[in-house]
Amino acid sequence: MPASDEIYARITKVLVQALGVEEDDIKPSATLQGDLGAESIDFLDIVFRLEREFGIKIPRGELFPEPVSPDDPAFARDGRVTDEYLAALRSRMPFADLRDLERDRRLSRINDLFTVELLANYIEWKLGGSDEANHGAEEPVLVAPSPILH
Numbered sequence: 371m372p373a374s375d376e377i378y379a380r381i382t383k384v385l386v387q388a389l390g391v392e393e394d395d396i397k398p399s400a401t402l403q404g405d406l407g408a409e410s411i412d413f414l415d416i417v418f419r420l421e422r423e424f425g426i427k428i429p430r431g432e433l434f435p436e437p438v439s440p441d442d443p444a445f446a447r448d449g450r451v452t453d454e455y456l457a458a459l460r461s462r463m464p465f466a467d468l469r470d471l472e473r474d475r476r477l478s479r480i481n482d483l484f485t486v487e488l489l490a491n492y493i494e495w496k497l498g499g500s501d502e503a504n505h506g507a508e509e510p511v512l513v514a515p516s517p518i519l520h
Contacts, residue, residue, distance in 0.1 A: 377490050384419040385486070388412055398487035406486075420489070426496050433492055434484070435462060450475040465495035 382396045391406050402408040408416070413434045421428055430436075445455050451471060459468055466488055471479055 374494070377493050378486070380423050381420070381486060381489050381493065384416065384423050385489075388415045388419050396486055398485065398490065400486045401482050402484045402486075402489075403481050416489075420493065424493055424497065426493075428496070433489075446477050449477055451477065451480070465491040467491070 378398070382393055385391060385396050385406065386393055389406050389408055389412055395406060400406055402413075402416075417428050417433060420426070420433075444452060446452060456468065456472060456475075459466065459471075466483060468483070471483060
């Protein structure tokens with residue numbers, strides 16, 4: 371279900387403030403790093419501004435999970451994302467559309483998950499009222515994506 375126009379408008383405001391980009395640059399498919407130029411410090415600012423804008427609490431690592439080493443065999447083999455990693459992503463990020471990553475498992479594609487649409491889907495999921503969304507993940511994640519691959 372696509373996020374509402376109101377959510378997109380409010381996310382656009384957040385991204386304009388956090389990243390100093392033009393409103394016209396912010397489209398659902400725009401990647402935060404590749405298209406909008408976000409850097410690692412910007413992710414903290416985005417989380418802070420989303421919390422204020424939507425009156426929500428975003429637990430550390432819930433929207434932008436902690437980085438892991440691409441050398442970890444549970445994360446990747448031969449430069450490609452593993453089945454175990456995809457399963458962990460599905461569990462950890464139920465709001466994320468992983469179809470593109472399932473089709474093209476190259477590690478370089480992970481940063482492409484973090485789009486304006488992902489932010490909108492996350493906010494809708496968070497505002498949807500599920501226990502998981504309101505309390506964060508109860509169990510630690512064995513593998514997690516990073517908005518920044520090292």
